[in-house]
Amino acid sequence: MPRSESTRSDQGLDVQINTGDFDRVPEALMERAVRHVFADSGAAVGEASITLLSDADIRALNREYLSKDDPTDVLAFSLGGAERVIGDVYIGFEQAVRQSTEWGVSLDEELTRLAIHGALHVLGHDHPLGEERMSSPMFGLQERLVREVLEDC
Numbered sequence: 001m002p003r004s005e006s007t008r009s010d011q012g013l014d015v016q017i018n019t020g021d022f023d024r025v026p027e028a029l030m031e032r033a034v035r036h037v038f039a040d041s042g043a044a045v046g047e048a049s050i051t052l053l054s055d056a057d058i059r060a061l062n063r064e065y066l067s068k069d070d071p072t073d074v075l076a077f078s079l080g081g082a083e084r085v086i087g088d089v090y091i092g093f094e095q096a097v098r099q100s101t102e103w104g105v106s107l108d109e110e111l112t113r114l115a116i117h118g119a120l121h122v123l124g125h126d127h128p129l130g131e132e133r134m135s136s137p138m139f140g141l142q143e144r145l146v147r148e149v150l151e152d153c
Contacts, residue, residue: 012044012045012046013035013038013043013044013045013046013047013048014046014047014048015031015034015035015047015048015049015050016047016048016049016050017030017031017049017050018049018050018051018052019052020051020052020053020054020093022052022093024107025052025093025111026107026108026111026112029108029111029112029149029153030050030111030112030115031050032149032152033112033115033116033119033145033146033149034048034050034089034115034116034119036116036145036148036149037116037119037120037123037145038085038119038123040145041123043085043123045083045084045085046080046084046085046086046087047080047084047085047086047087048085048086048087048088048089048119048122049087049088049089050089050090050091050115050118051088051089051090051091052090052091052093053090053091053092053093054092054093054094055071055092055094055095056071058071058072058075058090058091058092058095059071059072061075061090062075065077071092071094071095072092072095073091073092073095073096073099073114073117074089074090074091074092074114074117074118074121075089075090075118076088076089076090076117076118076119076121076122077089077122078121078122078123078124085122085123087118087119087121087122087123088122089115089118089119089121089122090118091111091114091115091118096110096111096114097110109146109150112146112149112150113142113146116142116145116146116149117142120138120141120142120145125138125141126138127139
């Protein structure tokens with residue numbers, strides 16, 4: 001049975017982390033990352049869920065919603081409006097493991113980065129596709145938030 005953790009802050013932000021059957025998941029760090037993104041944007045009220053998926057499961061979502069037939073690292077869906085932000089973020093756990101190895105960062109850092117990336121998409125941020133995405137304003141914001149969250153550890 002999948003594990004999940006749900007908490008509510010005094011500001012009215014619900015964050016749920018669904019780890020599935022994966023181990024080594026820094027749930028508290030990922031929750032802190034999502035809360036930091038929302039606080040930085042001024043969104044004090046809302047709900048966000050982060051769900052970790054296998055390659056097969058995130059590939060199926062990617063195929064269904066984006067017509068891309070391969071596993072990806074993160075998919076995000078905004079479900080709410082301006083008064084109450086609501087969104088679901090799906091992270092490809094196995095892809096995150098591969099990326100952390102490829103880029104020489106810890107799995108905790110990569111999962112934090114992907115949680116922040118997904119939360120930014122939920123809040124309406126976007127980036128271009130291709131190589132120029134790495135120099136986009138969204139990626140600059142993402143990396144600043146990653147540094148801030150990891151500095152607090």
